[in-house]
Amino acid sequence: MIRDLPSTSTRTVSKELVRIRNQVGAIAMGRVLTLLVSVDEELADDAIRAANDATRQHPARILVLVRANSRGKGRLDAQIRVGGDAGASEIVVLRLYGDLSRQQAAVVTPLLLPDSPIVAWWPGDAPADVAGSPVGQMANRRITDAATGPRPATLLKRRARHYAPGDTDLAWTRLTRWRALLAASLEAAPFEPVESAAVTAEPDDPSAALLAGWLAASLRCPVSLVRSAAGTGLVSVRLDRASGPIDLVRSTDGGDTATLTRAGSPARLVALRTPTLAEALAEELRRLDADEVYAHALLDGLPVVTRGTTRSRAVRAGQVPDGPGAVDTSSRSSVSSRSLEGLTPSERGSDEGVQARVDAGLSAAREDDVRTFGDRDAVAEAVADELVRRVEAAVADRGEAHVVLTGGSAGTAVTTALAARARAGELEREVWRCVHLWWGDERFVPAGHEDRNDAQADAAGLADLPVLERNVHRVPAGSDPDRAEEAAARYAAELATHAPEGSRVPHLDVVLLGVGPDAHVASLFPGRPQLDVTDRTTAAVTDSPKPPPVRVTLTLPALTAAEAVWFVVTGEDKARAVERARGTHDDHEMPASCVRGRLETLWWLDEAAAARLR
Numbered sequence: 032m033i034r035d036l037p038s039t040s041t042r043t044v045s046k047e048l049v050r051i052r053n054q055v056g057a058i059a060m061g062r063v064l065t066l067l068v069s070v071d072e073e074l075a076d077d078a079i080r081a082a083n084d085a086t087r088q089h090p091a092r093i094l095v096l097v098r099a100n101s102r103g104k105g106r107l108d109a110q111i112r113v114g115g116d117a118g119a120s121e122i123v124v125l126r127l128y129g130d131l132s133r134q135q136a137a138v139v140t141p142l143l144l145p146d147s148p149i150v151a152w153w154p155g156d157a158p159a160d161v162a163g164s165p166v167g168q169m170a171n172r173r174i175t176d177a178a179t180g181p182r183p184a185t186l187l188k189r190r191a192r193h194y195a196p197g198d199t200d201l202a203w204t205r206l207t208r209w210r211a212l213l214a215a216s217l218e219a220a221p222f223e224p225v226e227s228a229a230v231t232a233e234p235d236d237p238s239a240a241l242l243a244g245w246l247a248a249s250l251r252c253p254v255s256l257v258r259s260a261a262g263t264g265l266v267s268v269r270l271d272r273a274s275g276p277i278d279l280v281r282s283t284d285g286g287d288t289a290t291l292t293r294a295g296s297p298a299r300l301v302a303l304r305t306p307t308l309a310e311a312l313a314e315e316l317r318r319l320d321a322d323e324v325y326a327h328a329l330l331d332g333l334p335v336v337t338r339g340t341t342r343s344r345a346v347r348a349g350q351v352p353d354g355p356g357a358v359d360t361s362s363r364s365s366v367s368s369r370s371l372e373g374l375t376p377s378e379r380g381s382d383e384g385v386q387a388r389v390d391a392g393l394s395a396a397r398e399d400d401v402r403t404f405g406d407r408d409a410v411a412e413a414v415a416d417e418l419v420r421r422v423e424a425a426v427a428d429r430g431e432a433h434v435v436l437t438g439g440s441a442g443t444a445v446t447t448a449l450a451a452r453a454r455a456g457e458l459e460r461e462v463w464r465c466v467h468l469w470w471g472d473e474r475f476v477p478a479g480h481e482d483r484n485d486a487q488a489d490a491a492g493l494a495d496l497p498v499l500e501r502n503v504h505r506v507p508a509g510s511d512p513d514r515a516e517e518a519a520a521r522y523a524a525e526l527a528t529h530a531p532e533g534s535r536v537p538h539l540d541v542v543l544l545g546v547g548p549d550a551h552v553a554s555l556f557p558g559r560p561q562l563d564v565t566d567r568t569t570a571a572v573t574d575s576p577k578p579p580p581v582r583v584t585l586t587l588p589a590l591t592a593a594e595a596v597w598f599v600v601t602g603e604d605k606a607r608a609v610e611r612a613r614g615t616h617d618d619h620e621m622p623a624s625c626v627r628g629r630l631e632t633l634w635w636l637d638e639a640a641a642a643r644l645r
């Protein structure tokens with residue numbers, strides 16, 4: 032059904048929506064969000080089509096603000112589309128003329144769905160300060176598209192200058208598949224660090240710039256942008272490692288494929304289709320939290336990317352691939368069909384698992400970040416130094432820092448090292464008063480009991496740290512095993528109190544984890560059901576194989592939400608666990624293999640614990 036309301040007011044549109052609802056049923060029922068589309072007349076039809084398609088899986092009220100003509104008398108023409116003409120959504124097209132075209136927020140406010148998230152999308156031109164604009168201020172997420180502007184590189188700089196959590200860009204979304212393939216290519220042995228990377232693309236391609244930024248931020252190695260001819264788009268990525276390069280090269284036959292070549296293995300044909308506008312938008316509508324990986328690529332990675340030479344020169348110098356890898360033609364058809372149709376869900380583009388795989392893959396690559404020191408004290412000193420730097424950076428950045436402490440031998444040594452710095456006046460009071468301390472697990476015994484991890488931290492000098500007492504988040508104590516669940520629930524609630532909107536845990540900057548000889552971390556023991564918990568951030572343990580038997584632990588969803596996970600492991604009795612946990616992924620018999628940081632996973636080892644890695 033389409034209802035035209037020429038020269039109307041928002042009040043009339045609002046009333047008409049209610050009238051139609053009564054007439055055709057509860058059309059607003061099941062709408063999960065309001066999608067605000069701010070668009071110029073010439074892009075309006077394409078944008079409406081894409082918004083309609085994208086919201087099939089996320090029924091929305093789509094409010095399209097068309098900047099029709101800013102001259103002349105103020106006027107609003109509206110059109111309401113529901114039912115067959117609006118797919119799963121309801122669409123209200125608002126054409127704004129004259130003065131009204133500058134009052135988009137005021138026009139649209141009465142039409143927002145109550146108590147549901149708002150996503151704003153600018154398919155073409157967007158304000159310089161997207162989050163600060165009147166429409167942007169209303170939205171939980173703001174989607175722009177750097178590919179639509181005349182000078183994408185300048186646009187990206189502008190996005191970086193005004194970035195606010197919740198911003199994203201479709202030039203970034205279009206990279207999901209590239210990122211997934213690159214991450215997956217690093218997931219297999221040999222787990223070597225990437226020494227440098229080169230992204231080849233036509234000049235000014237915003238997706239290529241963001242891809243280079245993402246690699247620079249994630250891999251922390253030199254990344255260059257190599258120029259190919261105009262119109263070639265994103266051509267290839269090379270990751271250089273000691274054993275030889277990994278090359279991902281888009282096929283030149285116009286198909287939706289690429290070749291992935293790793294040194295010593297034949298090229299593999301993989302699917303690499305650029306998502307349509309509707310698919311990219313749908314992917315963004317799936318998430319309502321801030322995309323921190325995008326922020327990291329835009330703000331931290333992009334500025335350190337170097338502009339390299341031309342493609343032909345780089346090919347001659349052997350720095351980038353000269354074309355797609357040669358796929359074994361005898362197996363081509365089967366490889367092709369496996370790659371195109373038989374992908375595992377996480378290999379498919381636009382899949383919810385892709386982001387996790389991307390992060391996991393890069394973490395896997397970075398797990399070669401093993402830092403080895405002579406003995407436990409040397410490890411603890413190094414961890415304390417780096418922790419102080421991270422905390423200072425987080426407080427400077429976000430005004431607070433959240434650190435998860437670990438119990439056990441290594442954890443206690445770190446607290447001892449931090450306390451010594453505090454006593455030497457090395458910890459800035461102004462910084463550390465913004466620091467929150469949590470525990471990854473706790474033994475459920477009475478407060479002050481020597482078995483408690485926090486009591487061991489107290490004995491190591493925790494009180495010397497200039498941290499506010501109210502920011503030291505201890506796990507509730509007790510002695511009755513029947514109350515361990517309650518203690519776990521209370522700790523989960525406390526975590527949630529400090530969590531940003533849409534999350535159940537605070538922004539955890541660093542999670543410290545000791546590792547037991549059986550590869551347990553926190554109180555997640557091999558094969559135990561707490562490892563399967565996905566719907567809670569904490570769990571009670573009542574039959575721990577290591578005494579004391581009753582404990583409270585953070586679960587995998589909480590631990591893996593951390594930006595950085597640092598395993599701190601010392602002693603020769605841990606060498607086997609370190610070797611095995613690092614040699615596998617997500618093995619519940621090896622709990623340490625199940626935890627990775629979103630941006631970083633580091634192993635801080637003494638010589639004895641690292642003994643089996645050589």
Ligand SMILES: O=C1O[C@H](COP(=O)(O)O)[C@@H](O)[C@H](O)[C@H]1O
Nearest residue numbers: 437438439440441545546547553
């Ligand atoms: O019981 C525990 O053990 C682990 C490992 O401790 P460690 O003494 O072998 O280093 C520890 O990380 C955990 O917090 C603790 O509760």
